[in-house]
Amino acid sequence: MNNNNMNAKLATIILAAGKGTRMCSDLAKVLHPVCGQPMIYYSVDLAQKIGSAIIVLVVGHQAEVIREKLKDNDLIYVLQREQLGTGHAVLQARDAFRHFEGDILILCGDVPLLLVKTIESLIFCHRESKAVVTVLTTLLDDPSGYGRIIKGEDGTIIKIVEERDATSKEKKVKEINSGIYCASCRFLFNAVSLIGNDNVQKEYYLTDMVEIAHKMDFQVNAFLSYDSREVMGINTVDELKKASWIMEERRKGNF
16 A cells, blocks of 8 residues: 555544553553553554654643653644543544544554554554544453454444443454554544543543444444454553563564
């Protein structure tokens, strides 16, 4: 795929506002190192490699430290003062895209193992199908803790249900949400302005935009990553060690 042609109208939002309490550290989660680099570095690097016209980081905890670590990159910073959920985080970035028309890739600053080829394929699928939102998913034998991809009988996505809000039947679904999306800019900011917080966490879930799109009869896609390691989020010290090991093995050419 030719990045110059493909990504002329592509931008990226990176969600990096969380504290990461399970890391048992005062350091913001996205600043913990994976192979010598803060894990947020890998999301920024990916956004740059796919040719994003705009890269926005939504920051919160230790925002100035993150800014200092990434000072040599051409980034726009948006502050999420209150941690009210991923939908609320994306909404904070709206003004940065006031004059942008195109697609927005949404990345998580704590998912450092994504490959460029996977994201390029995600974007290609999104555009070929003329979807308003495409969700990167994967299959897990044990999907505990993740949002589940709920599909209709025809295989189209109806909604994403967070674990805490899922029924016993929905919890049996093994296809999970990675937290990575490609969405049309116009639809994205319209959708996040409609999201409510009627859920167990009382947060504004970005995942709700899928159900909004479905109800509006817009095209919604699931793009499956067959390697679940790519979409592994880092929430604990053990996961951080595992991600560093995977990165080292990749560099050695072992997989």
